[in-house]
Amino acid sequence: MMRALVAMLAGAVMLSGCSEGVAPRPPPTVTPGQGSDNAGALDPADVLAGGGSVVRPPPEAQGEPVQEVPPVEAPPPSGSAQVVGAAAGPVGLSQVDQVDVDFVVRGVRGKGQVDVEFITPSGRPYEKQGQTVEAPPEESRTLRFSLPVAGTQVTASRMTGTWQARFFLDGVLLATTPFTLEP
Numbered sequence: 001m002m003r004a005l006v007a008m009l010a011g012a013v014m015l016s017g018c019s020e021g022v023a024p025r026p027p028p029t030v031t032p033g034q035g036s037d038n039a040g041a042l043d044p045a046d047v048l049a050g051g052g053s054v055v056r057p058p059p060e061a062q063g064e065p066v067q068e069v070p071p072v073e074a075p076p077p078s079g080s081a082q083v084v085g086a087a088a089g090p091v092g093l094s095q096v097d098q099v100d101v102d103f104v105v106r107g108v109r110g111k112g113q114v115d116v117e118f119i120t121p122s123g124r125p126y127e128k129q130g131q132t133v134e135a136p137p138e139e140s141r142t143l144r145f146s147l148p149v150a151g152t153q154v155t156a157s158r159m160t161g162t163w164q165a166r167f168f169l170d171g172v173l174l175a176t177t178p179f180t181l182e183p
Contacts, residue, residue: 075137077107079174081167084144090180093160097150099179101165106140108133108169115168116145121161126154133169149181158183 080103082088087099105114115130127147135141145165149155160183167175 075107077105077109077112077169077172077174079103079105079167079169081165081175081177083165083177083179087179087181090182092182093149093155093158096181097148099147099149099163099181101145101147101177101179103143103145103167103175104140105133105135105143105167105169105174107137108135108141109137110134112170114143115171117166117168118147119164119166120159121163126159126163154181 082102084100084102087096101116103114103116105112111132111134113130114133115128117125118127118129120126129145131143131145133141133143147154147163147165153159160181162178162180165177165179166173
């Protein structure tokens with residue numbers, strides 16, 4: 001008998017924690033205007049019942065101007081050139097083996113082609129050379145180009161006067177620098 005009583009009490013305790021068999025609650029009464037957009041803003045506590053992060057309306061709803069951040073653009077490619085070594089000033093044909101020119105390029109976007117044209121004192125192209133350069137836009141690279149002089153047509157034809165070295169990046173002229181070869 002005692003066992004039957006304990007089993008019945010255990011069953012009653014288990015059933016009291018169960019919601020089955022209990023009539024559902026009636027739906028809430030909805031009055032006109034509820035749930036529409038003209039009801040006003042919700043209090044963050046209503047949305048976040050039970051805790052959580054604070055909800056803030058978007059900046060334009062708070063009266064703050066929205067500031068768009070412009071995309072960061074790399075500066076356009078640029079370059080500078082300088083004659084180095086013995087040919088940095090006027091030099092005689094017999095005193096120089098070659099003319100070295102350093103070209104510093106900035107703003108390369110990935111990989112590019114740098115070309116130099118050596119222009120004679122008469123204004124005619126004499127020689128063209130090229131090198132590939134690879135760099136992020138914020139870094140610079142220095143490239144050295146050399147114009148052979150000794151034992152070439154330059155000395156044989158006595159091409160003296162002011163020469164030009166014109167530098168291009170992907171076909172766009174970036175810098176020009178002169179150098180003088182004297183007799």
